[in-house]
Amino acid sequence: MFFRLVLATLFAFSFAGHALSQVKAVSGGQIRVHHVGPFTGPLAGANKEALAGARLHLERVNAGGGVNGRSVEIVEIDDKQDAALTGQIVGELIERNEILTLFMPRTSPSVQAMLKLTEVAGIPIIAPQVGPEFLYDGKQQTAFMIRASYAAELLRAIELQVRLGRQSFAFLVSDDAYGNPLLATGTKKLSEIGLKPIFEKVDNRNANIDAALNKFIAAKPEVVFLICSVACASGFVNQYIGRGSSSQFVTLSNNSSNAFVKALGGNARGVIVMQVLPLPTSKTTRVSKEYAKLAASAKLEPSYAGLQGYVSARLLVEGLRKAGRNVSQSSLANSLESLRSLDLGDFVLSYGPNDRIGSAFIEETIISRDGKFLR
Secondary structure, X not given: OOOOXXXXXXXXXXXXXXXXXXXXXXXXXXXXXXXXXXXXXXXXHHHHHHHHHHHHHXXXXXXXXXXXXXXXXXXXXXXXXXXXXXXXXXXXXXXXXXOOOEEOOOOHHXXXXXXXXXXXXXXXXXXXXXXXXXXXXXXXXXXXOOXXXXXXXXXXXXXXXXXXXXXXXXXXXXXXXXXXXXXXXXXXXXXOOOOOOEEEEEOOOXXXXXXXXHHHHHHOOOEEEEEOOHHHHHHHHHHHHHOOXXXXXXXXXXXXXXXXXXXXXXXXXXXXXXXXXXXXXXOOOHHHHHHHHHHHHOOOOOOHHHHHHHHHHHHHHHHHHHHOOOOOHHHHHHHHHOOOOEEXXXXXXXXXXXXXXXXXXXXXXXXXXXXXXXX
């Protein structure tokens, strides 16, 4: 096993040496940032969508001479949505002194596996695509977030449905570091007003939703919270409706991609999706307009996932610029921490000592008849 005692001991002695030598990701004319994430499996489409948004900005920066005279390139490594493999990959990269930063990792279990290593190694993680609560507890100093937490999204979603008079709730949750804490958060919130939701857990990597379908169809909840992957959530909605049942479906920002809307097909209309970024097609929000213009020139359809990638790349580039020509893991982390108010265009990121949250922005959207996100 990767997480064995001897390796942990080796890390303790080797990281000091790594800090004294230039990381291999930085060369004379290039900076390589590592993305370890799912390129196969149910999250591959949404992940590629986000990375395409990041490249829009990086390609523009590189065409203008790069950052401090170096081009910025993304090294993509497939972890197959397997947290154990993520840990192994990152551990091996650390041992070879390859990593300057980990960029836009996906899935809560994988980020949790990374964090165990990056906290020791002093390697910054920039803009995880996920928002599990362990990244927001004030203890971790590695990951610089660009988004509000899943828990904050869920609490706001519950408050909205309660204000609308809804009284019966169900949770379809992934049985992992993403879903389990949110089930606890949601259950506690509803119990405070005397409500007890039903729930069913699934394997987020290969979700068997049969038990949930049978339970929820029998119970007829007014609201179903879909706290799982694109494939799991869309599969549930399609089969639930296909079996003649109806509820208000609510999901979180991890399912804000165009891939989710396409997977829902004709059943997309009326699904509520919580968002942690501005509307990517907004005609008034400057960061959205800039992103949409670049997306159009690249013949890409604007999306929340793409905007997330674009915003993430903006943060990465700003951090690298402030870190200077002699960029290192520690100087990059320090430069990111010094960004007290980074206005990307009507969307502000802010960090500081013991503050890695970045943004608290949350709003609700609903999918329209023609598959568009409406505020």
